[in-house]
Amino acid sequence: MPGNEAGKQPGKRLRQPIVVVLGHVDHGKTTLLDKIRGTAVTAKEPGLITQHVGASVVPASVIERLAEPLKKIIPFKLIIPGLLFIDTPGHELFSNLRRRGGSVADFAILVVDINDGFQPQTYESIEILRQRRVPFVVAANKIDKIPGWKPHPDTPFIISYRQQAKWVQEELEKKLWDNVIAKLYELGFQAERFDRVKDFTRTVAVVPISAKTGEGIAELLAVLAGLAQRYLQHRLRFAEGPARGVILELREQPGLGTTADVIIYDGVLKRGDLIVTGGLEGPIITRVRALLMPKPLQEIRIAKRELEPVGEVYAAAGVRVVAPELEKAVAGAPLYVATSEEEAKKLAERVRQEIEALRIKTEAEGVIVKADTLGSLEAMVEALRRRGIPIRYADVGPVAKRDVIEAVASKEINKFYAVILAFNVKTLPEAEEEAKKHEIPVFRHNVIYQLLEDFEKWYREQTEAERRKELEQLVRPGKIRILPGYVFRRSNPAIVGIEVLGGVIKPGYPLMREDGKRMGVIHQIQDRGKTVPEARAGMAVAISIKGHVMVGRHIDEGDVLYTDVPEKHAIMWLTKYKSELSDDEKVVLKEIIKIKRRQNPAFALTI
């Protein structure tokens, strides 16, 4: 079984924990994975070149040797055979390592540039790790870029650190705290530099490293291995029994059709096995035609490595599966080996239910979600749920016309949710036209965090604009007194000088007397000869009043008038817009309600 060391002695073998690398763009994920692979290769352990499809294994012997100088700080004896690293970093792929209620990945390394600190994808990575309950270690990368740092290539961090000048050490500590540890605390995690951690299951260990110089890689691997053992004490599994895995990626391969890159996290997968996986049109029951693994090579150039057929693979493993009907499968779907046709049917039902549970379709209000894979769909749905954003419809695939139709239907219930959130998928031309026609915004991004930020920003702007508009239309509480000696015209319209005693008046506001009788509508407000849009408490202005109002008959000099706030408006002021009233407006509103209740005791009773 070339390339699959776990398969060499298929007796009772513990499986390796699966590790993923996440983090913000350019923080050094790829460089770190290359370094880890390089470390494993240059260790020149015979027969330990351990390449998988989409993954690499760092054997325990390599980790132990690297960690030798650290024995006093990180004492451990490894019982796991090694660590399986998923080769492609990033949360798009990580989200496909899904498994009902969690992740196939046992651990993660969150890479944070120690100089750049937390960035959008750092937050997003943490969110996804939290969702899937994956414990993680933080690699505070690029320590070689700290001013004054003297690199000691491929040396443990502790040893290199001791040889740095004091001020350089201080600079590192400061950055480590400000840019990494404090940020983790803000998010509710207890975190410490790895050598100060007492309980690795409660505290996030932060390992300062340089993926470029190799400083700290020894500790990073040792901490991971130690953590893996502690965490997995009760979860460690043997590589035996029927395989369970997940489709990481599907690829078209000339001559072979659609093949699936699968991560096997449990059991054994053999050529000829009856397997069950999932597609959008339903579960797929098929047989493994071939299993492909990379040919063993003495170097790390893995990109174009040739694959060769193998008879079986043992968990944990990354393998390319060749089988009929895989073109109907979907990335992120589970893959199970069935021991009989009957069991296959049962498993198929389980897979169908699992996939259906992720695809949402309701008649209720909510957004429309489209994502490229099951894994990203699940991550999107969970992220939306946590933010309390309702979902009407969620599915895998490009944005199509029917998605726009769903959004239009959603608009009838709540226009602010009539949007399409498209994660890493295209919009079909027909759908684009339809969206334009119905003014359905389509938000697209390949970072979930960013996609949701964009939508939430838009949502806030829209609801705020709506609120402003509604607010503008409400009659505000206002109280005025007609100034004696300032009657300019008695009627048609009446023009009088007034003083605003409280609240505010605007043109268009109806007025009432202290006995609740309507006294026309304010037509215009003038302040020293100039028309103004409003008058507030303390101002003395002239107003014209339209309607059947005559000074001397209906109203008189010295009279107090109020704005005639309609009951609906009064209720809005008492509830939704309470915070929009000034203190004097609140006092005036109370007086208005008192007047109104003389005629209608139930006026603006909100409970």
Ligand SMILES: Nc1nc2c(ncn2[C@@H]2O[C@H](COP(=O)(O)OP(=O)(O)OP(=O)(O)O)[C@@H](O)[C@H]2O)c(=O)[nH]1
């Ligand atoms: N000085 C220094 N540069 C580093 C280190 N790690 C990575 N880099 C550089 O940072 C840049 C980004 O590194 P990548 O490994 O491509 O980062 P990434 O996180 O994989 O980025 P994406 O794959 O684009 O998400 C490259 O130019 C690396 O050479 C480090 O420890 N020190």
